[in-house]
Amino acid sequence: IGDVALHATWTGAVCLRWSSDGPPAALHATLTAKRTGARMTEMFKNNPRTAPVESVTHVSCDAPFTVKRAYLPSYRQSPLVLQGDKCSKSPPVGVMLATLHVGGPTELTLDDVKSNVTGAPDKGVTRTDTNDTVTLNAGDAFLHVIPLRSQDHGEDSVRVKWHRTHGDSKSRDKAPTVIINEYVLPAVIGSKPPLTVELKYPPKLFLGEPFTYEVRASNATTASYDVKVAVTDSTGFVFSGIKRATMYVPPLSSASFYFLLVPIVTGSAVLPEMSLSAERFAAKFVPPIESRRVYVR
Known part of the structure; x- marks a missing residue:
């Protein structure tokens, strides 16, 4: 440690590796010191007195x-x-x-x-x-x-x-x-959801070439549902078709809604945001942005 001046602070770290499979052990940390300096050395050369030391110990256990x-x-x-x-x-x-x-x-x-x-x-x-x-x-x-x-x-x-x-x-x-x-x-x-939404579009998109954007809703129950679909404008795509519509999803079956999109930018892009709602459940759903990320060449 060396000499520490009056009212100074010294900070050190001791790392221990616990490799036993047995119960945890108790850690005892002590810090001792003795008076130093020319005057103290002359007075207590053969019997140096211990000096009061204020110490603070922080113990942390890092799991692998x-x-x-x-x-x-x-x-x-x-x-x-x-x-x-x-x-x-x-x-x-x-x-x-x-x-x-x-x-x-x-x-x-x-x-x-x-x-x-x-x-x-x-x-x-x-x-x-x-x-x-x-x-x-x-x-x-x-x-x-x-x-x-x-x-x-x-x-x-x-x-x-x-x-x-x-x-x-x-x-x-x-x-x-x-x-x-x-x-x-x-x-x-978990519980099986009554409706599952799937977004379907080509794996590769090209600038200026139209493609079909399909929204498929699958019904896992024995009841029928009316699902409202709404699409907002996007700066990276131009699309044709109806922006708002209601599709009927039969029991134990699926239904799809189609949009025709044309990419107008290249690189990473996000398909237009879409929201679906089922009035019977009073529930609204927006597919996450991760499912709408595409790359346009």
Whole structure:
């Protein structure tokens, strides 16, 4: 530490690596000091007195990973979510995204990432390929995709095998110590939406060439619905057709509404915003902007 002047402040850090599988240990941190200086050395040369020191200790535990989950609906498909429906938080279609966020002052390399049904190692196994040449640092993230199996998707256990990129004190014969961490994701409880909206258009768009923009509503119930469709103007497209209309969606069937669009700009663009509403549910839906992004050549 060296000499610290009167009323000065010294800040230091001590890093400990906890590698045991047992219970956590207690950390005791103490800071001692003795008087220094020419005068104090002459007076107490053989018996230096200890000086009062004010010390503050901050202890933080950095886990190797933190896991967060999110949901991604099927490609260009969005459920018409009703108010108070559990589906608003747990969509029954699409996939679940488990993101591993790296924490702590260390460099990690992933060896294996997989998930399975909690308590059933051989059921619902999903594995994401890893690259042993890639080093993850604090703040990096790794994405693991878990397909949703049903409306009532049970708990998933995400198992992560990793090692320190530059080895550790327990490495033998240059072989890294492989560590396994397991995280449990809560169960998914959803309800099948009565209506599902899908946007359909060509994968490639070209400047000045017209294309068909289809809006398809699928009905999963035994009742019929009237769905109102409204489209707003867009600076990147010119379209022909009716901007507002009502389409009839039969039971256990689907109905489509078509627009003819012409791109007038190149590069990344967003299709005209569209809103759909079902009067029977008093619900209004606007497809997310991600499902309307296109690229025009």
